[in-house]
Amino acid sequence: MKKIFYFLLILLAVIQFIPVEYNEGKNTTTHSIETVHHVPDAVLTTFKNSCYDCHTNQTNYPWYAKIRPVAFWIANHVDEGKEELNFSTFGDYSLRRQFHKLEEISEQIEENEMPLKSYTLIHGNAKLTEVQKSEIKDWVTALRDSFQRSYPIDSLKRKKTVK
Numbered sequence: 001m002k003k004i005f006y007f008l009l010i011l012l013a014v015i016q017f018i019p020v021e022y023n024e025g026k027n028t029t030t031h032s033i034e035t036v037h038h039v040p041d042a043v044l045t046t047f048k049n050s051c052y053d054c055h056t057n058q059t060n061y062p063w064y065a066k067i068r069p070v071a072f073w074i075a076n077h078v079d080e081g082k083e084e085l086n087f088s089t090f091g092d093y094s095l096r097r098q099f100h101k102l103e104e105i106s107e108q109i110e111e112n113e114m115p116l117k118s119y120t121l122i123h124g125n126a127k128l129t130e131v132q133k134s135e136i137k138d139w140v141t142a143l144r145d146s147f148q149r150s151y152p153i154d155s156l157k158r159k160k161t162v163k
């Protein structure tokens with residue numbers, strides 16, 4: 001028993017030297033969602049509080065988040081989250097992709113898929129209230145409507161290859 005314990009302790013110490021890439025890039029605001037679209041303050045505050053750690057180029061790491069293996073696990077979530085949706089570069093997406101991602105935002109919060117459970121377990125205040133959810137959904141609906149009024153429908157329709 002003791003041997004296993006020491007082995008694990010040493011292993012834990014050794015893995016601290018494995019480099020981890022932290023998501024602490026510059027949060028350039030020129031292409032971020034709040035620069036390219038009107039985002040009401042309430043919605044933006046919710047996004048910052050509940051989504052930005054995994055869906056922008058800038059994660060706020062609590063102290064324990066830099067301890068391996070927790071750090072690996074978080075890096076993985078951030079990578080995957082950003083790949084699906086990056087609020088920092090939202091303005092670089094094609095119209096079609098923006099239109100579709102907005103719909104996904106509504107769907108994800110409607111189904112309580114986002115923010116991830118593992119995240120709200122630690123960040124209790126990131127959990128969305130019903131009011132926050134309807135604020136986001138109303139904003140999504142209004143913004144998607146304005147897309148449909150402003151752009152030809154063919155530029156918004158989903159192509160099979162576009163995610």
Ligand code: HEC
Binds near residue numbers: 047050081105109116
């Ligand atoms: C702890 C990290 C984390 C937080 C916080 C988080 N997400 Fe995510 N999000 C992910 C990951 C990982 C994925 C990709 C895998 C998946 O769908 O589970 C994802 C995927 C998504 C997708 C794409 C889903 C799809 O299937 O295409 C949307 C939209 C999304 N998140 C919106 C949000 C919104 C809105 C919030 C805040 C209310 C939020 N996320 C908070 C990690 C996170």
